Amino acid sequence: MTQIIDRRDFLKLAGLGGAVFASGLAGCAGMAAAGSDEFYFVQLSDTHWGFKGDALNPDAGGTLPKAVAAVNALAARPDFIVFTGDLTHTTDDPKERRRRLAEFKQIVSRLDNRNVRFMPGEHDASLDRGQAWKEFFGETHYSFDHKGVHFIALDNVSDPAAKIGDEQLAWLKADLARQAQDAPIVVMTHRPLFDLMPQWDWATRDGAQAIALLMPYRNVTVFYGHIHQEHHHMTGHIAHHSAKSLIFPLPAPGSQPKRVPIPWDAAQPYKGLGFRNVEAEVKKPAYELTEYPVKA
Amino acid sequence: MNRRQLLLALAACAVLAPARSQERVIRIVAKKFEYNPAEITLQKGVPVVLELTSEDVTMGFLATDFRVDVEIVPGKVVQVRLLPEKTGSFDFSCDVFCGDGHEDMGGKIHVV
Numbered sequence: 001m002t003q004i005i006d007r008r009d010f011l012k013l014a015g016l017g018g019a020v021f022a023s024g025l026a027g028c029a030g031m032a033a034a035g036s037d038e039f040y041f042v043q044l045s046d047t048h049w050g051f052k053g054d055a056l057n058p059d060a061g062g063t064l065p066k067a068v069a070a071v072n073a074l075a076a077r078p079d080f081i082v083f084t085g086d087l088t089h090t091t092d093d094p095k096e097r098r099r100r101l102a103e104f105k106q107i108v109s110r111l112d113n114r115n116v117r118f119m120p121g122e123h124d125a126s127l128d129r130g131q132a133w134k135e136f137f138g139e140t141h142y143s144f145d146h147k148g149v150h151f152i153a154l155d156n157v158s159d160p161a162a163k164i165g166d167e168q169l170a171w172l173k174a175d176l177a178r179q180a181q182d183a184p185i186v187v188m189t190h191r192p193l194f195d196l197m198p199q200w201d202w203a204t205r206d207g208a209q210a211i212a213l214l215m216p217y218r219n220v221t222v223f224y225g226h227i228h229q230e231h232h233h234m235t236g237h238i239a240h241h242s243a244k245s246l247i248f249p250l251p252a253p254g255s256q257p258k259r260v261p262i263p264w265d266a267a268q269p270y271k272g273l274g275f276r277n278v279e280a281e282v283k284k285p286a287y288e289l290t291e292y293p294v295k296a
Numbered sequence: 297m298n299r300r301q302l303l304l305a306l307a308a309c310a311v312l313a314p315a316r317s318q319e320r321v322i323r324i325v326a327k328k329f330e331y332n333p334a335e336i337t338l339q340k341g342v343p344v345v346l347e348l349t350s351e352d353v354t355m356g357f358l359a360t361d362f363r364v365d366v367e368i369v370p371g372k373v374v375q376v377r378l379l380p381e382k383t384g385s386f387d388f389s390c391d392v393f394c395g396d397g398h399e400d401m402g403g404k405i406h407v408v
Contacts, residue, residue, distance in 0.1 A: 090396045126393035160393040161356065161367060199360050201391055201399070257387075259399060 039079040039147050042071055043188075044275045045225030046245035048123060049107070050100035051089035056248040056261050059269070064107055066294050067246050067275055072112045074277065079146060081113055084225040084243060085121030085157060085190030087133075094132060097124075101136045117144075121190045121226065122157040130158035141168055143175050149280060150179055154189040156204040162191055163205045173213050187214065187222040192242065194235050200259040202227055211235050227253070228261075229272065230291065241289065244274045270294035319377070320344045326368055326390070327351040329397030337406040338380045348374040356392035359405060367392055380407040 047064045057063060071081065088100035101124070108116065118137040125133045130140045140155035152175060156164050164172075179185060187193075193207035204210070214220045220238045228245035229252065249262045249272030265271050270293060277290045322344055325332045338344055348357050350368040358365045362378050389402035 090393075090398075092395055122393040127395060157393075160354065162391065162393070198365075198391065199358060199387060199389055201389070201393075 039280045040076050041146075041278050041280070042074070042078040042081045042275060043084060043223055043243050043278060044071070044081065044246060045084040045190075045243040046086040046121065046228055046247060047083070047104065048086055048089040048245070048247040049104040050091065050096070051247050053248075055263050057264055057273075060247060063246050063270070063273065063294055064104070065110075066270075068108060068110050070292060070295065071275065072110075076277070076279075078113060078277065080115035080117060081111060082117040082188055082223075083108070083119060084188055084223060085119045086123045086225060086245075087118065087121065088124050089247075090123040090127060092127065094128065097128070097132045098135070101132060105136055117151075117153065117188075119153050119188060119190060120155065120157050122160070122162070125155075125158045126160040129160075130155070133158075141171065147280070149184045149186055152176075152185065152187045154187060154193075154210060156189055156191045156193070156207065161205060162201070162203065164207070164210055169206065169209055169213065172210060176213055176217065179217065181216055182218050185214070185217050185220045187220065189222065189224045191226045192224055192233075192240060193222060194233065194240060196227065196231070196233070197253045197259075200253070202253065211238065214238060223278070241276075243276050244272065244291065246273055246275065246294065249273065269296045321347055323347045323349070324357075324403075325349050325351060326355040326357070326401075328353065328394055329390075329401040331388075331390075331401070331403045334403035335406065336403075337408060338378065340380050340383050340407050343377060343379045346376045346378060348376065353394050354392050355394055355401075356390045357388060358391040359386065359388035361386040362405070364388075365391065378405075380405075383407045 044067060049064060051057070051060050053060070087104045088097065091097050091100065120130055120133045120140050125140065134140065140158055141153055143150065143152045152172065154164060154172065155168060156162060159165055191204045192202055193204050193210050196202040215236060218237065222238060222240040223243065224240065225243050227242050228248065228250035229242065230244055231242040233240045250259060251262060262272060274291055274293045277292065279288045322336055324346055326348065327350065348366065348368045350370045352370065354370065355368045357368060364376050366374050366376060368374050384407055386405045387402055388405060390398060394401065
C-alpha cells in the first residue's frame with residue numbers, strides 16, 4: 001500500500017533545483033548517542049552533458065558549470081555530493097560517449113568538495129551495460145557509511161530493460177543483513193523503484209523486490225532522479241524523493257498524454273531546473289530538503 | 297503480486313499461446329526508434345495475435361491497457377494475443393532503452 005507523503009512533515013522547499021540539505025534523516029534519533037553528527041549532502045541529477053536543443057535549454061553547456069559554482073557557494077558545506085545518474089546524454093557512438101563522460105568529469109572536478117559519489121543513468125550506461133561509465137567512475141552499485149547512516153547506491157540502468165537483476169538483489173540482501181533493523185538507511189538510485197508511470201518508462205521492473213528487501217528496515221529513505229522534477233511518494237513507511245534535472249524539466253506524471261519535455265521559458269530561464277541539499281539531523285527522524293534553482 | 301509482476305505474468309501467458317488459425321495476425325516490426333506500423337486498428341471483442349520482431353536491437357513492447365509487457369529480441373518472433381474489450385485509442389511504447397529517440401518510440405492501438 002502506498003500513500004502520498006505529507007510534505008509539511010518532511011520538507012522545507014526553497015526555490016531552485018536539486019541539492020539535498022538533509023535535516024533529520026529517518027532513523028537518526030539515536031545517532032547522537034553513538035557520537036554521530038549532523039551533516040549535509042548535496043544531490044544533483046540528470047545533467048545530460050552533451051545534450052543539444054535550444055528549445056529545451058539554450059544554455060545546455062552552461063547549466064552544469066553554474067550548478068557546480070552554486071554548490072561551491074553554499075553557506076553550509078556539504079559532507080559529500082552525489083550525482084544520481086544521467087551524467088551524460090546518450091549517444092550511439094562509444095567514442096563520443098567517453099568524450100562526454102570525460103568532459104563531465106572534468107567540469108565536476110571544479111567542485112570544492114572532493115568527496116563526490118557518482119551513479120549512472122540509462123543515458124550513460126544502458127547501451128553498453130555500463131562499460132564506458134565504469135572506466136571513469138568505477139562500480140555502478142556500492143554502499144558506504146557516513147556518520148552513522150548507511151548509504152546504498154543501486155544500479156537499475158545498466159540493464160536496458162530497467163532491471164536491478166538477481167545478482168545485485170542478492171548483494172543488496174547481503175548488504176542489508178549487516179544492518180540493524182532500526183539503522184538509518186539511505187538508498188540512492190536513478191529510476192524510481194516503485195511503479196510511478198511504467199508507460200513513461202518511470203519504473204524499475206524488479207524494483208518491488210528491492211523494496212521488499214528494504215521493508216523490514218524501519219528507517220529507509222530513497223533519493224532518485226530520472227523524472228526531471230521533484231516528486232515525493234511513500235511505499236509503506238519508505239519515502240521516495242526524486243530530484244530536479246539540470247538540463248530540462250519533464251511534465252508531472254500523467255499530466256499530459258506524452259512525456260514531452262517542458263520547453264525553455266525565456267521569461268523564466270532555468271525554471272524547473274536545480275539541485276537539492278539534504279540536511280541529516282541527528283535528533284529528529286526526518287529529512288529536510290532544500291531546493292536550489294539555477295541562476296542566470 | 298504488484299501490477300508490473302501481474303503484467304509480466306499475463307504477458308508471458310500470451311506469448312506462450314500460439315496463434316490460432318482463424319485469428320487475425322498483425323505483424324509489427326520494431327527498429328530504432330519506431331514501430332511499423334505505428335498504429336493498428338482492432339475490432340472490439342475480436343481477438344488478434346500480434347507478431348513482434350526487431351530489426352536491430354532488443355526492444356520492448358509495453359501496452360498497459362492490454363496488460364502486455366514483453367521484450368523483443370532480434371531474430372525471434374514474439375507472439376502476443378490480444379482481446380480488445382473496450383473501444384478507444386491506447387498507447388504502446390518501448391520500455392527497453394535503445395538510444396537517443398527511445399523516449400519517443402511508441403504507437404497506438406485503436407479499438408472500434
